[in-house]
Amino acid sequence: MNMKQLRYFYEIANEKQITRAAKKLHIAQPPLSQSLKALETRLGVQLFERNGRQMVLTEAGKVLYEKAKIMFQHIDETIVEVKETGQGMRGTLAVGSTKSCFSHVPQKLKHFLEQYPNVRIKLIEGDSYFLTKQLLEREIEAALVRLPIEMNGFQFQHLPPDEYVAIVPNRWLRDEEQTEITIEQLASIPLVLLHRIRGIGQFEIILSKFKDMNLEPQVICESPNVDMLLGLVNEGIGATIIPKASTLKNNVTDAKILQLKDVKLVSESAIIWLENRYLSKSATHFIELFK
Amino acid sequence: MNMKQLRYFYEIANEKQITRAAKKLHIAQPPLSQSLKALETRLGVQLFERNGRQMVLTEAGKVLYEKAKIMFQHIDETIVEVKETGQGMRGTLAVGSTKSCFSHVPQKLKHFLEQYPNVRIKLIEGDSYFLTKQLLEREIEAALVRLPIEMNGFQFQHLPPDEYVAIVPNRWLRDEEQTEITIEQLASIPLVLLHRIRGIGQFEIILSKFKDMNLEPQVICESPNVDMLLGLVNEGIGATIIPKASTLKNNVTDAKILQLKDVKLVSESAIIWLENRYLSKSATHFIELFK
DNA sequence: GTAATCTATATATATTATATATGTCAGGAG
DNA sequence: CTCCTGACATATATAATATATATAGATTAC
Numbered sequence: 132m133n134m135k136q137l138r139y140f141y142e143i144a145n146e147k148q149i150t151r152a153a154k155k156l157h158i159a160q161p162p163l164s165q166s167l168k169a170l171e172t173r174l175g176v177q178l179f180e181r182n183g184r185q186m187v188l189t190e191a192g193k194v195l196y197e198k199a200k201i202m203f204q205h206i207d208e209t210i211v212e213v214k215e216t217g218q219g220m221r222g223t224l225a226v227g228s229t230k231s232c233f234s235h236v237p238q239k240l241k242h243f244l245e246q247y248p249n250v251r252i253k254l255i256e257g258d259s260y261f262l263t264k265q266l267l268e269r270e271i272e273a274a275l276v277r278l279p280i281e282m283n284g285f286q287f288q289h290l291p292p293d294e295y296v297a298i299v300p301n302r303w304l305r306d307e308e309q310t311e312i313t314i315e316q317l318a319s320i321p322l323v324l325l326h327r328i329r330g331i332g333q334f335e336i337i338l339s340k341f342k343d344m345n346l347e348p349q350v351i352c353e354s355p356n357v358d359m360l361l362g363l364v365n366e367g368i369g370a371t372i373i374p375k376a377s378t379l380k381n382n383v384t385d386a387k388i389l390q391l392k393d394v395k396l397v398s399e400s401a402i403i404w405l406e407n408r409y410l411s412k413s414a415t416h417f418i419e420l421f422k
Numbered sequence: 423m424n425m426k427q428l429r430y431f432y433e434i435a436n437e438k439q440i441t442r443a444a445k446k447l448h449i450a451q452p453p454l455s456q457s458l459k460a461l462e463t464r465l466g467v468q469l470f471e472r473n474g475r476q477m478v479l480t481e482a483g484k485v486l487y488e489k490a491k492i493m494f495q496h497i498d499e500t501i502v503e504v505k506e507t508g509q510g511m512r513g514t515l516a517v518g519s520t521k522s523c524f525s526h527v528p529q530k531l532k533h534f535l536e537q538y539p540n541v542r543i544k545l546i547e548g549d550s551y552f553l554t555k556q557l558l559e560r561e562i563e564a565a566l567v568r569l570p571i572e573m574n575g576f577q578f579q580h581l582p583p584d585e586y587v588a589i590v591p592n593r594w595l596r597d598e599e600q601t602e603i604t605i606e607q608l609a610s611i612p613l614v615l616l617h618r619i620r621g622i623g624q625f626e627i628i629l630s631k632f633k634d635m636n637l638e639p640q641v642i643c644e645s646p647n648v649d650m651l652l653g654l655v656n657e658g659i660g661a662t663i664i665p666k667a668s669t670l671k672n673n674v675t676d677a678k679i680l681q682l683k684d685v686k687l688v689s690e691s692a693i694i695w696l697e698n699r700y701l702s703k704s705a706t707h708f709i710e711l712f713k
Numbered sequence: 714g715t716a717a718t719c720t721a722t723a724t725a726t727a728t729t730a731t732a733t734a735t736g737t738c739a740g741g742a743g
Numbered sequence: 744c745t746c747c748t749g750a751c752a753t754a755t756a757t758a759a760t761a762t763a764t765a766t767a768g769a770t771t772a773c
Binding site: 150165184 | 722
């Protein structure tokens with residue numbers, strides 16, 4: 132079925148006259164007569180009664196008229212939805228974040244949803260390796276990860292730098308008011324550290340700091356999961372060194388957050404996405420928020 | 423929006439490749455590329471990601487794909503419904519009948535509905551004048567009426583002829599076994615007779631029979647409504663002369679149906695419809711049953 | 714009965730859709 | 744790494760379709 136023919140038919144039905152409909156449609160009358168005839172021939176059905184100069188819908192014509200009305204509505208809706216989706220005003224945006232970067236997410240997400248209330252967010256969590264794999268498989272469009280990572284094929288936008296802090300169980304603290312700790316002191320406490328499953332990352336950077344000072348830390352546990360580490364710390368099993376933003380409101384309970392005194396250890400994180408690939412407007416808008 | 427473009431888009435989405443879609447659509451590849459581009463331009467939205475040789479739907483493309491699927495279904499349904507309505511397989515058929523002709527209706531209607539189960543019948547009742555008016559106003563497409571009527575502008579099909587009978591209350595009957603009555607006898611009984619609101623009809627024909635025999639009937643009441651007449655007869659107020667088919671199963675209770683002995687009085691009735699006007703296929707089918 | 718007005722038809726023209734030929738780019742084999 | 748294959752994109756030519764103009768036929772109003 133041809134949309135133009137259908138719209139012409141619809142206008143004739145509204146105007147009950149071919150000539151008047153033609154004027155409304157800004158075309159001449161003969162092509163409109165022909166168009167109607169062509170439609171009737173294709174459907175094998177008479178759509179109008181022609182009594183002299185009166186054009187009255189037949190039963191079949193009435194059916195088509197009602198159906199056409201619905202169809203036009205549907206088309207209009209479709210156009211709006213498709214356009215809005217294309218402009219990132221609507222649809223689903225899938226993004227990922229490592230646990231240690233998640234602290235950046237809530238605020239940005241809030242701003243994003245204020246601006247684009249019809250966009251639905253799909254959030255997934257995982258380590259950098261998993262997230263880059265998800266990116267390549269197009270399961271997500273952007274991911275927040277800790278640097279360094281292998282950046283080949285990705286574009287990125289740095290997040291605000293994030294100082295490392297030590298989380299030390301109360302039993303190793305000298306006094307209540309302590310706010311700092313040295314690397315040397317940390318070397319004497321059992322450590323549980325972040326370590327991604329594969330590739331180099333923060334783990335190696337932290338160890339190098341000890342090595343620079345000829346210290347040998349007691350690493351008793353490593354895990355890619357910040358929550359697990361903090362669980363161990365809260366149990367008093369050991370201390371950890373993590374980016375400050377990884378400490379959320381309620382995940383440090385029986386330990387204290389201390390600044391590193393004699394070293395400047397900064398964690399770089401970034402939002403990354405695939406290079407030279409289609410990026411949805413929603414994703415573009417989301418990434419924009421981090422600039 | 424253009425249906426052809428939409429169907430092309432849909433096929434590309436299915437085949438995930440323009441070349442393959444073009445083969446399925448029996449067109450060359452370049453016009454298909456152009457068609458897609460034109461659609462994207464018109465919507466102002468990218469519908470596919472083109473990564474090398476891969477064609478993957480964008481978010482907006484997915485939206486359009488799903489909407490298109492629904493739209494095609496709707497179109498298919500519409501075509502079937504419109505065609506069926508045009509062929510009289512579906513829709514509403516409005517017909518009218520006088521009360522006195524109604525006895526013809528139930529059986530025919532049964533046959534009709536067996537053959538066209540998706541057609542809905544709208545039945546109205548009224549006198550000939552009302553029904554012809556309804557025909558001219560296109561409220562009904564056919565009507566069963568008693569003849570004679572003014573046939574200008576109508577086509578008709580005769581119904582089986584119908585003998586007049588007398589309905590006489592028990593109090594005027596000589597014996598239980600009586601099955602006939604003469605005009606002369608009827609002239610001595612008060613009569614309640616059918617008489618349409620305007621125009622000539624059966625009333626005049628019946629009176630002429632009395633006049634032919636130099637008899638003066640005692641017409642105490644006339645009405646266009648058979649049921650009213652029979653109500654009066656059943657109350658013993660008078661006798662009546664009506665076509666036999668007007669007596670239904672349960673509307674003659676305290677009176678007896680007697681044949682007219684010395685005159686042959688036959689009522690002609692017909693199904694009538696507008697001449698030189700569009701007649702729906704349903705109506706055509708219905709009228710066909712009376713041939 | 715005649716003028717006015719509407720639909721239908723015939724033919725010409727403009728627009729659009731499609732085909733052919735060719736260019737460009739990405740991915741895979743040697 | 745280079746060449747080859749296969750896919751999409753572009754340019755141009757041709758076919759199909761839609762539209763316009765002119766005109767005939769038909770019906771209503773005066």
